[in-house]
Amino acid sequence: xxxxxxxxxxxxxxxxxxxxxxxxxxxxxxxxxxxxxxxxxxxxxxxxxxxxxxxxxxxxxxxxxxxxxxxxxxxxxxxxxxxxxxxxxxxxxxxxxxxxxxxxxxxxxxxxxxxxxxxxxxxxxxxxxxxxxxxxxxxxxxxxxxxxxxxxxxxxxxxxxxxxxxxxxxxxxxxxxxxxxxxxxxxxxxxxxxxxxxxxxxxxxxxxxxxxxxxxxxxxxxxxxxxxxxxxxxxxxxxxxxxxxxxxxxxxxxxxxxxxxxxxxxxxxxxxxxxxxxxxxxxxxxxxxxxxxxxxxxxxxxxxxxxxxxxxxxxxxxxxxxxxxxxxxxxxxxxxxxxxxxxxxxxxxxxxxxxxxxxxxxxxxxxxxxxxxxxxxxxxxxxxxxxxxxxxxxxxxxxxxxxxxxxxxxxxxxxxxxxxxxxxxxxxxxxxxxxxxxxxxxxxxxxxxxxxxxxxxxxxxxxxxxxxxxxxxxxxxxxxxxxxxxxxxxxxxxxxxxxxxxxxxxxxxxxxxxxxxxxxxxxxxxxxxxxxxxxxxxxxxxxxxxxxxxxxxxxxxxxxxxxxxxxxxxxxxxxxxxxxxxxxxxxxxxxx
Numbered sequence: 136x137x138x139x140x141x142x143x144x145x146x147x148x149x150x151x152x153x154x155x156x157x158x159x160x161x162x163x164x165x166x167x168x169x170x171x172x173x174x175x176x177x178x179x180x181x182x183x184x185x186x187x188x189x190x191x192x193x194x195x196x197x198x199x200x201x202x203x204x205x206x207x208x209x210x211x212x213x214x215x216x217x218x219x220x221x222x223x224x225x226x227x228x229x230x231x232x233x234x235x236x237x238x239x240x241x242x243x244x245x246x247x248x249x250x251x252x253x254x255x256x257x258x259x260x261x262x263x264x265x266x267x268x269x270x271x272x273x274x275x276x277x278x279x280x281x282x283x284x285x286x287x288x289x290x291x292x293x294x295x296x297x298x299x300x301x302x303x304x305x306x307x308x309x310x311x312x313x314x315x316x317x318x319x320x321x322x323x324x325x326x327x328x329x330x331x332x333x334x335x336x337x338x339x340x341x342x343x344x345x346x347x348x349x350x351x352x353x354x355x356x357x358x359x360x361x362x363x364x365x366x367x368x369x370x371x372x373x374x375x376x377x378x379x380x381x382x383x384x385x386x387x388x389x390x391x392x393x394x395x396x397x398x399x400x401x402x403x404x405x406x407x408x409x410x411x412x413x414x415x416x417x418x419x420x421x422x423x424x425x426x427x428x429x430x431x432x433x434x435x436x437x438x439x440x441x442x443x444x445x446x447x448x449x450x451x452x453x454x455x456x457x458x459x460x461x462x463x464x465x466x467x468x469x470x471x472x473x474x475x476x477x478x479x480x481x482x483x484x485x486x487x488x489x490x491x492x493x494x495x496x497x498x499x500x501x502x503x504x505x506x507x508x509x510x511x512x513x514x515x516x517x518x519x520x521x522x523x524x525x526x527x528x529x530x531x532x533x534x535x536x537x538x539x540x541x542x543x544x545x546x547x548x549x550x551x552x553x554x555x556x557x558x559x560x561x562x563x564x565x566x567x568x569x570x571x572x573x574x575x576x577x578x579x580x581x582x583x584x585x586x587x588x589x590x591x592x593x594x595x596x597x598x599x600x601x602x603x604x605x606x607x608x609x610x611x612x613x614x615x616x617x618x619x620x621x622x623x624x625x626x627x628x629x630x631x632x633x634x635x636x637x638x639x640x641x642x643x644x645x646x647x648x649x650x651x652x653x654x655x656x657x658x659x660x661x662x663x664x665x666x667x668x669x670x671x672x673x674x675x676x677x678x679x680x681x682x683x684x685x686x687x688x689x690x691x692x693x694x695x696x697x698x699x700x701x702x703x704x705x706x707x708x709x710x711x712x713x714x715x716x717x718x719x720x721x722x723x724x725x726x727x
Contacts, residue, residue, distance in 0.1 A: 220463035220510035228474025230519025237489040243540040261630040276339040278517030279331035285651030293336045303665025305654045306332040310358040313462040321426045322471030323366025351393035354672035363445040365422035377423045410451030428549040430487040443495040450502045477520025481607040482616040483546035511637045516628035522619025542613040545583025550606035553581045
């Protein structure tokens with residue numbers, strides 16, 4: 136009975152089966168046919184052989200592809216070895232809406248199609264979250280500390296931790312590792328963002344102390360090879376007319392003792408011959424305070440160099456200086472005054488600052504394409520300023536869906552420049568009639584506004600101290616540009632790069648400290664070792680505060696609560712909108 140037969144009764148014995156398998160294996164290896172008694176092999180047998188060969192070939196191909204991909208990933212990683220350059224760009228205060236604002240302005244001004252983009256638009260790879268350790272809304276000091284130290288700190292901290300210990304910066308570590316270093320800004324070189332890369336103070340308002348540290352008067356000595364920007368008033372003794380220092384220290388003199396060459400005007404800048412005539416280390420301070428807004432500077436090109444010109448000279452000089460070195464350079468470039476335009480709620484100044492940044496961005500891209508040394512550029516903002524919106528409801532009725540770039544194109548001056556000129560004019564004590572004529576001319580010629588109201592003129596005459604904000608509001612209302620604050624906002628900001636593969640770690644949404652992580656990882660530098668050196672060397676180092684009291688080398692520690700809401704730069708843009716420069720001079724203005 137079939138049911139009585141063993142299940143395997145129809146199969147050949149194991150010995151016979153093994154012999155056949157060995158015979159078939161020999162045939163595959165030698166190419167000789169087996170000697171079965173059935174003659175030619177069946178189609179099924181040859182199909183199995185073909186499938187086996189195909190599987191071997193496919194597996195081999197897959198392994199080869201994986202190896203090539205792994206090598207590609209390794210070559211693209213930030214930690215790859217070899218000589219390299221890193222350009223880190225900071226668009227201070229520029230949020231996503233700044234790009235929308237400027238893009239529409241550019242399209243209107245050039246008669247370009249809707250698809251026209253800024254250069255920077257084409258290089259966006261992610262976004263950064265900006266909060267500090269002390270507030271959901273960061274200031275530039277805590278924001279830049281996240282970049283330089285890759286750690287969170289409190290608002291007002293210049294590369295110090297929340298417990299007031301120094302944190303080593305990527306620039307300091309780069310210098311220790313043999314890289315050359317540079318800082319290029321349009322604000323004061325002692326302002327928060329540049330300061331965070333080459334100084335350590337507990338309160339950002341101590342710009343006099345920052346100036347001293349940046350030229351080498353601190354535990355590590357000189358760490359910056361090139362500095363371009365404004366802020367000359369913090370380097371000059373208070374016995375000079377243009378100084379804003381609280382003491383009589385000559386920091387330019389200190390800089391020269393540390394080896395710096397010093398220049399302070401456009402002629403000397405031009406004599407650098409595009410960078411080929413630059414002698415390191417170099418300190419270039421081209422304004423007492425901030426370099427003027429681009430909307431104003433463009434008419435004073437014979438006095439002040441532009442952001443892209445300073446960037447180009449720095450790139451050329453650093454590249455030539457490191458030509459025969461096995462290390463490249465680290466350069467930080469800041470479009471500083473985008474932030475100021477946001478603080479002032481001045482959309483006309485804003486678009487020109489963003490365009491100037493876009494031009495500097497393009498300069499860096501062009502350099503990286505042509506330079507033989509491997510390099511990458513990463514760009515982001517420390518925060519957004521102004522709560523900018525390309526929309527504004529002017530009336531209580533249902534809002535119109537409109538925004539007008541035209542009024543921005545009509546303006547020839549910033550609100551800041553017009554308010555400064557107005558203050559100077561009032562110092563001569565003109566008659567009421569003369570003041571009215573001056574104000575009307577400033578509105579029509581400076582802002583390009585022909586439909587000004589009697590109330591707008593009257594308010595400028597009645598309250599000249601707030602002229603800056605009144606001028607800015609006239610432009611904002613006519614363009615229907617909205618602002619929610621004269622301070623910063625908690626908006627996420629964009630991240631851009633010249634090479635999304637190299638900067639793949641920053642693709643997507645990240646904490647701002649992760650930008651700092653990328654900078655140090657790409658250069659392969661030991662920031663922690665710098666932190667320990669700062670702590671060790673600064674442990675017993677003492678200095679004096681403005682009152683002559685002995686304090687630690689990083690200056691006095693802020694009082695309880697001062698970190699969050701007691702800083703002058705936060706109060707400057709609230710309440711009565713009064714400017715510090717009306718009392719203390721422009722050199723001490725704008726602690727953003």
